[in-house]
Amino acid sequence: MNDILLNVHVVIFSLYDDSLQVLLAPSEKERWQLPGADVRPQESLEATAVRAFAGQLGRREAYLEQLYTYGDPGRAAGMRTVSVVYFALIPSDVQRSSSSGEMRWFQVDKLPALAHDHAEIIQYALRRLRYKMEYTAAGFELLPAEFTLSELQHTYEIILGEKLDKRNFRRRILEAGIIEETARRRTGEGRPARLYRYRADAVAVVKARRLFP
Amino acid sequence: MNDILLNVHVVIFSLYDDSLQVLLAPSEKERWQLPGADVRPQESLEATAVRAFAGQLGRREAYLEQLYTYGDPGRAAGMRTVSVVYFALIPSDVQRSSSSGEMRWFQVDKLPALAHDHAEIIQYALRRLRYKMEYTAAGFELLPAEFTLSELQHTYEIILGEKLDKRNFRRRILEAGIIEETARRRTGEGRPARLYRYRADAVAVVKARRLFP
DNA sequence: GCAAAAGTGTTCTTTCTACACCCATGC
């Protein structure tokens, strides 16, 4: 059973510049890879996942979910490697500290050459993210704590890759009862927009049916 | 990175006696556990999963899907253990060879005392199975190659734990186009029932919306 | 001929989709 290397990788998504981005670390031979870390003897897999991108992000907690475990022989050059892969969603207002290490953000539709099977892993994570967005309220995890309905709709449109109807979107999300008004408004160009926040008490309110599109 | 044990376990579901059953192997101290095996150096995780219950079942291939990877320190007594868990669906017409080893089938609602976190794992697998049944056509994997609509409906009722309307069920499943008539009928008590089979060409026909209830 | 399971349509309700104009602010 030994001679098998066990590590954790994380597909970290964030919304930036009107596009969905993934955080990657440099790898050998001009390639890039998913941030990762080896599992320490007394550390949970989730803790390893968090450590894989610690320092890279602000304090605020990210949404983290286990994605899949890849372990076929021959998927990595050299030693037999089993990778437990997580995916994380980072709010768009956290510091994108380009410091510490040489990690960089890439648009998911403009990825560089990737090591091993990491391109395939990202595609799978993306599928899961889209799926998740349709049935649950995962979109909030990519936004600041307070957001306007337009920003939220925009998030869904970017990830799902399709335009949504403004009135239907608003009706659905308000009826679902997963967000609530705040007293504040965001001002900018045009009429100020009311700010909403995710309802902490509405964790599993996600009903049976699809929320979106 | 060493000192971590990597193995694979499988939650094997089958339909029997009008109830959903799970295959378990004896463990220490009067407890039972999910069938499992250690990963060999040149073996894929899926192959390990198959090996974990080989011999126990007939030749026909089972549906196999990765469920989750459990790896928190302290989840198993002794050495730090990471378990990649799969779940499998076995057609109800395969031989239930009680031979080879001492494995036994248990009703999911009458489980014995289980080792480690295996009770929790089975509960999670059951949730996933129910979820899967609603959105996909997974029910067929628990039935023989040919089956009647009543048997299929019965399968769904057992797993979802609720009665379904016969006419609506038939309409929906036929409109979904995932099964097709055969020329044969099953005879028994009452009027003979037409036999259907799963359409091999209808793999991903599963549309956007829920299939069932 | 009767018990047992198979098979078959319609109506009502709910949900979904498509669609266009007025409002509040900054410049």
Added chain:
DNA sequence: GCATGGGTGTAGAAAGAACACTTTTGC
């Protein structure tokens, strides 16, 4: 006062839910 994004309702279409009787066979 006009450009910019915010905010609002309704009607027609589609999907879902509820419901009861006839048919075919074995005994």
